[in-house]
Amino acid sequence: MSHTRSAQAGRVRRVCVFARLDAPGMGDLVQRNIFLKLLRDAHPDATVTMVVGESTARAHRTLLERHGYADDVLTCPDPARPPADPALPEPFLRLLREREFDLCLVDPDSTGLDASHAHAAGIPHRVALPDGGPGDARITRPVRLPPPLLGRTDLYEYATGLAAALGLPTPLRAASVVPPFPYTPGTDPFAPGDGPRIVVHPGGAPHWNRRWPAERYARLCGRLLAEGAQVMLIGTADERAELVELRDACPPARERLQVLVPAGLDALATTLASARLVVGNDSAPAHIAAALRVPTIVLYGPTDTEYIWSRIYPRHHGVSLRYACRTLRRSAHAPATTRCDRGCATAYAPDAGYPHCLADLDVATVWSAVAARLGTGHEREATP
Numbered sequence: 001m002s003h004t005r006s007a008q009a010g011r012v013r014r015v016c017v018f019a020r021l022d023a024p025g026m027g028d029l030v031q032r033n034i035f036l037k038l039l040r041d042a043h044p045d046a047t048v049t050m051v052v053g054e055s056t057a058r059a060h061r062t063l064l065e066r067h068g069y070a071d072d073v074l075t076c077p078d079p080a081r082p083p084a085d086p087a088l089p090e091p092f093l094r095l096l097r098e099r100e101f102d103l104c105l106v107d108p109d110s111t112g113l114d115a116s117h118a119h120a121a122g123i124p125h126r127v128a129l130p131d132g133g134p135g136d137a138r139i140t141r142p143v144r145l146p147p148p149l150l151g152r153t154d155l156y157e158y159a160t161g162l163a164a165a166l167g168l169p170t171p172l173r174a175a176s177v178v179p180p181f182p183y184t185p186g187t188d189p190f191a192p193g194d195g196p197r198i199v200v201h202p203g204g205a206p207h208w209n210r211r212w213p214a215e216r217y218a219r220l221c222g223r224l225l226a227e228g229a230q231v232m233l234i235g236t237a238d239e240r241a242e243l244v245e246l247r248d249a250c251p252p253a254r255e256r257l258q259v260l261v262p263a264g265l266d267a268l269a270t271t272l273a274s275a276r277l278v279v280g281n282d283s284a285p286a287h288i289a290a291a292l293r294v295p296t297i298v299l300y301g302p303t304d305t306e307y308i309w310s311r312i313y314p315r316h317h318g319v320s321l322r323y324a325c326r327t328l329r330r331s332a333h334a335p336a337t338t339r340c341d342r343g344c345a346t347a348y349a350p351d352a353g354y355p356h357c358l359a360d361l362d363v364a365t366v367w368s369a370v371a372a373r374l375g376t377g378h379e380r381e382a383t384p
Contacts, residue, residue: 016074016103016104018105019052021053030284034178054078088113101121125141128141154308156177194228198224199232203283206347216363234262277294280297298319
């Protein structure tokens with residue numbers, strides 16, 4: 001039987017996911033494991049290919065190839081920006097045709113790569129969320145969303161709609177929507193000793209300031225040390241100096257306070273998985289920790305994304321002042337072009353200040369959430 005006839009008969013052997021995202025962060029790509037795992041459940045014998053832009057592939061190839069649910073990665077041109085021609089080049093469409101995919105899932109955030117391109121490439125089954133764009137006419141299996149619980153669609157509702165479009169049973173169990181984060185365990189980075197193991201992530205991508213002030217983290221870490229915890233400060237190589245400065249600002253307890261720059265995602269996942277609790281900003285480690293089923297406290301500032309995964313991250317607790325400016329949409333490339341009514345700087349730089357929505361968040365509020373999860377019984381004793 002030819003490949004075309006087998007596809008027409010319902011046998012799906014080659015699947016692609018159009019995920020031409022515009023400058024995604026690592027956390028954005030970790031979330032895509034939700035869609036990839038549902039595709040694997042629906043078509044367990046198929047190979048799954050992730051189609052991403054060239055810049056995304058360069059920046060996140062290790063994550064895509066070793067810590068996701070796709071078999072391989074296919075690169076396409078990056079999303080065009082005016083006045084560039086938005087049309088896809090013919091060589092890429094020809095490559096899609098040559099791969100002979102049976103089914104295409106269009107990521108709801110895919111930019112300029114939709115069901116019309118899948119149709120042009122001869123892909124017979126095209127699954128997508130209708131968005132009013134030109135690709136809607138070429139969708140063969142529309143994703144129908146259930147009524148949103150909170151007035152806005154979250155990832156549980158999208159996953160449920162996608163599962164139905166793929167022929168999987170619904171409703172989904174919210175706690176199992178996020179698949180486990182694939183990684184190879186390494187050496188436990190914590191020193192031997194008693195006390196709860198706490199990972200603290202005070203950093204994040206500098207193009208957008210979503211960080212709680214460093215001196216607040218120092219006071220929080222001091223309180224954790226006073227409770228007998230082992231604290232691991234984690235970050236990137238670029239953040240090492242700031243992590244050391246934060247460590248030195250904490251009370252003396254050097255044997256229970258360490259700085260770690262994980263040497264890759266396996267080491268990062270090993271560190272997060274060994275923790276009793278992860279505390280940090282809205283950044284990739286929080287998403288990885290949630291996928292590892294590690295209790296996580298995330299401090300939200302100028303983002304309105306907490307509701308998106310509140311149901312599918314059952315061990316994840318957000319702390320936020322919920323200022324109105326968090327609803328602002330920002331460019332992924334130039335977030336500083338959008339300012340809230342308080343004029344807060346959006347790019348991060350050491351000693352340049354923090355947005356009010358995070359600077360106004362006191363240690364007592366965060367400690368209350370931490371203490372509740374550690375069961376210390378001292379939720380209200382931290383200083384403001």
